[in-house]
Amino acid sequence: xxxxxxxxxxxxxxxxxxxxxxxxxxxxxxxxxxxxxxxxxxxxxxxxxxxxxxxxxxxxxxxxxxxxxxxxxxxxxxxxxxxxxxxxxxxxxxxxxxxxxxxxxxxxxxxxxxxxxxxxxxxxxxxxxxxxxxxxxxxxxxxxxxxxxxxxxxxxxxxxxxxxxxxxxxxxxxxxxxxxxxxxxxxxxxxxxxxxxxxxxxxxxxxxxxxxxxxxxxxxxxxxxxxxxxxxxxxxxxxxxxxxxxxxxxxxxxxxxxxxxxxxxxxxxxxxxxxxxxxxxxxxxxxxxxxxxxxxxxxxxxxxxxxxxxxxxxxxxxxxxxxxxxxxxxxxxxxxxxxxxxxxxxxxxxxxxxxxxxxxxxxxxxxxxxxxxxxxxxxxxxxxxxxxxxxxxxxxxxxxxxxxxxxxxxxxxxxxxxxxxxxxxxx
Numbered sequence: 001x002x003x004x005x006x007x008x009x010x011x012x013x014x015x016x017x018x019x020x021x022x023x024x025x026x027x028x029x030x031x032x033x034x035x036x037x038x039x040x041x042x043x044x045x046x047x048x049x050x051x052x053x054x055x056x057x058x059x060x061x062x063x064x065x066x067x068x069x070x071x072x073x074x075x076x077x078x079x080x081x082x083x084x085x086x087x088x089x090x091x092x093x094x095x096x097x098x099x100x101x102x103x104x105x106x107x108x109x110x111x112x113x114x115x116x117x118x119x120x121x122x123x124x125x126x127x128x129x130x131x132x133x134x135x136x137x138x139x140x141x142x143x144x145x146x147x148x149x150x151x152x153x154x155x156x157x158x159x160x161x162x163x164x165x166x167x168x169x170x171x172x173x174x175x176x177x178x179x180x181x182x183x184x185x186x187x188x189x190x191x192x193x194x195x196x197x198x199x200x201x202x203x204x205x206x207x208x209x210x211x212x213x214x215x216x217x218x219x220x221x222x223x224x225x226x227x228x229x230x231x232x233x234x235x236x237x238x239x240x241x242x243x244x245x246x247x248x249x250x251x252x253x254x255x256x257x258x259x260x261x262x263x264x265x266x267x268x269x270x271x272x273x274x275x276x277x278x279x280x281x282x283x284x285x286x287x288x289x290x291x292x293x294x295x296x297x298x299x300x301x302x303x304x305x306x307x308x309x310x311x312x313x314x315x316x317x318x319x320x321x322x323x324x325x326x327x328x329x330x331x332x333x334x335x336x337x338x339x340x341x342x343x344x345x346x347x348x349x350x351x352x353x354x355x356x357x358x359x360x361x362x363x364x365x366x367x368x369x370x371x372x373x374x375x376x377x378x379x380x381x382x383x384x385x386x387x388x389x390x391x392x393x394x395x396x397x398x399x400x401x402x403x404x405x406x407x408x409x410x411x412x413x414x415x416x417x418x419x420x421x422x423x424x425x426x427x
Contacts, residue, residue: 001025003420004035004042008053008381010371014349021053023377026419030373048381051414054352055371056088056119056378057333058359060178061153061232061256061304063325064121066112068097073309073398075116078329081307081397082119083424085329086380086413089120089360089368093153094131101126103141110146118423119416120378122148122365127166127177131155134162139173149176149363153232154279156182156214163218167225176363178230179218181239182280186210191319193266193281201272203319206281212238219246219253230362231255233306235280237290244299254362256304257291259332263339264288264403274315274322275403278308292345295354302359303351305332309399327397331390331404333382337411348384377420383412396424 005021010031020035021028022042029039036042059082065073073081082090092113094100100109106125113121125142129135131152139150150170157163157179170177187210192198194205215231219242222229234240234255246253260278265285269276276282294300308325315322333355340346346354360369367376390407392400415425 001420002029002042003044003046005046005048005053005381008048009051010053011349011352014347016052016348021379023420026377026421028371028373028375028377031371046381046415050385052382052384053371054086054380054382055356055369056380056416056418057086057355058089058365058368059087059305059307059329060091060302060359060363062090062092062307062329063095063309064092065096065309071311075113075121076118077396077398078307078309079118079121080424081327081329081395083416083418084396084413085331086333086382086416087119087329088378088380088416088418089122089365091122091124091149091363093151094124094126095154099126099130100124100147101129101137103138103145106142106145106147119418120368122363124149124151124153124178126150127152127157128162134159136162136166136169139169139175143173143175147175148365149178151178151180151232153178153180156180156184158184160217160221164221164225167221167227167229171225171227176228176230178232180232181211181214181218183210183214186213190281191277192269193283195266195284197266197269201269203272208236208238208283208287211280212236212242215239216242219243219251222253223249223251227252229253233258233261233280233304234291234294234300235261235283235287237287240290240294240299244294244297247299254301255299256302257295257300258306259303259328259336260326260403261288261291262303263335272319274317274319275326275401277319277322277324278306278326279324295346301362303332303336303354304359305329307397309397310401312400315401325401327395327399327402330395330397331402333413334390334409334411335404335407337384338409342410378418380413381415383414384410386410386412388412
């Protein structure tokens with residue numbers, strides 16, 4: 001079975017050039033001009049004239065909620081949402097029920113993902129049993145069972161001794177340790193960023209040092225243990241500064257930032273609105289500027305959505321009681337392309353690097369993140385030129401908890417292919 005994508009616009013360094021892409025048996029056979037003349041007629045032809053074709057996007061921070069929380073999302077709906085957003089590989093976080101904290105549970109999760117997912121799913125194991133306390137998982141065992149990294153996402157590891165032992169174990173097993181960084185003693189029951197906006201609204205705030213102080217602890221532990229330490233969803237200027245200094249010191253630390261922290265601040269919270277409640281919270285305009293500076297100087301390595309679907313009921317009422325988190329898979333590329341690339345803060349090549357190439361490289365996902373002969377035909381076809389409105393009705397996730405609904409954006413994903421098969425497509 002062969003497919004020819006005709007007249008695609010592909011990145012050649014910083015420039016978009018027009019080429020054909022020939023797919024054969026799920027892999028990219030060739031990229032070039034007039035490939036039908038060289039290889040003969042393909043079984044199927046996709047006309048991509050004036051459409052941008054990118055290597056499939058890679059998101060290392062996704063909550064599929066399955067098993068145990070399937071009223072919010074399932075493997076099927078979450079990975080359909082990923083395909084809708086142009087993602088072909090995602091990392092599934094372990095805050096599900098039961099928590100995948102043993103080799104047997106990881107093996108079951110890997111099998112379920114393979115059977116039900118529409119895109120590639122790399123599975124996290126937790127760091128500690130049930131993502132709580134100090135009892136570490138069997139790092140060697142979960143890796144052998146198929147885990148690609150470990151994380152207690154949603155919960156910070158509270159004691160330095162536990163984190164150090166975890167880092168030593170993960171390093172020995174060759175696993176990346178991805179940390180949700182949050183010192184519980186500094187969160188003060190907050191629901192948004194601590195500061196004048198929270199004070200004005202009468203809502204309890206979460207201090208930025210609840211995040212940055214734990215990163216400062218962890219980078220020194222990472223240096224001592226030798227682990228690849230990855231910081232999830234960085235949100236403050238101080239966190240960026242600590243990570244920048246750690247990288248200069250040669251510590252093996254990487255980090256991600258979410259689209260919402262790049263696009264919004266607590267100044268956008270003008271009333272008690274649960275759609276703007278996430279953890280870490282939206283920070284100040286000064287923090288947002290530091291995040292963008294961190295992207296530009298390479299301190300921040302990648303963008304990850306922290307896709308966190310909830311039911312409508314769970315995201316209603318007051319920020320004091322609603323669930324933390326927003327969805328992101330279906331809005332990430334378009335919102336970032338519109339706000340950062342069209343305004344020339346980033347180039348398109350830089351955005352693809354941050355959303356595909358870098359996450360694949362740094363998490364050793366060697367079959368993702370590149371559009372090249374011999375690679376799996378994981379790619380997305382995107383219309384960069386026509387404006388459209390983000391609507392809840394067109395979302396494929398079960399969750400519609402997005403503050404970007406109603407935004408007018410560019411960068412509409414028209415089709416997504418995984419292993420050469422169309423998993424999302426608009427004819």
